Amino acid sequence: MSEKVILNTTAAPAAIGPYNQSILADKTLYVSGQIPLIPESMELITTGVVDEAHQVLKNVDAILSNAGYAFKDVVKATIFLKDMNDFAAVNEVYAQYFTDVQPARECVAVACLPKNVNVEISVIAWKA
Numbered sequence: 128m129s130e131k132v133i134l135n136t137t138a139a140p141a142a143i144g145p146y147n148q149s150i151l152a153d154k155t156l157y158v159s160g161q162i163p164l165i166p167e168s169m170e171l172i173t174t175g176v177v178d179e180a181h182q183v184l185k186n187v188d189a190i191l192s193n194a195g196y197a198f199k200d201v202v203k204a205t206i207f208l209k210d211m212n213d214f215a216a217v218n219e220v221y222a223q224y225f226t227d228v229q230p231a232r233e234c235v236a237v238a239c240l241p242k243n244v245n246v247e248i249s250v251i252a253w254k255a
Contacts, residue, residue: 129153136193139186140164143241148190156194160207160249161186162241176213176245180220183248188224191252199227200252206234207247217246 131152135141139148139161149158163172163182166189172182191197204225206217214234230250240247 134190134194136189138166138189138193140166140169149194151194154254156191156196156200156252158187158190158250158252160205160247161190162244162247164242171242171244176210177216177220179244179246180217180248183246184220184224187248187250191250194252196252196254198224200254201225201228201230201250202253203251204230204232205249206232207240208234208236209238209240209243209245211236213245221248 129152131150133147133149134151134156135148142148142159143164146159149156161183163179164170164186165172165182166186172178188198191200206221208214208217217234
């Protein structure tokens, strides 16, 4: 019987609510939605959606790495945008991180995100 393991790292922002950065269940890693917080200071990146997207994906990378995973292991990504007009800019940044294998994905516009950020991304990764 398998168990689920809670995995958190100081290399990514601490959770700002009652959740964990990630949960490993069998060979599947579920990464909570990341926003553009700088891990060391917990300050937000506020210099535009491109910089926000880079910080979000750096945070995702730190969580993946902590569990021994990489972007190539991601099988599903979800992007939440405050404004769908930011789709192309975020897509350009996203493509810089998912260079080996592009996962299944959806991108949705929402009315508001935590701390009023412009982008949040969550992923699911799997290893054989």
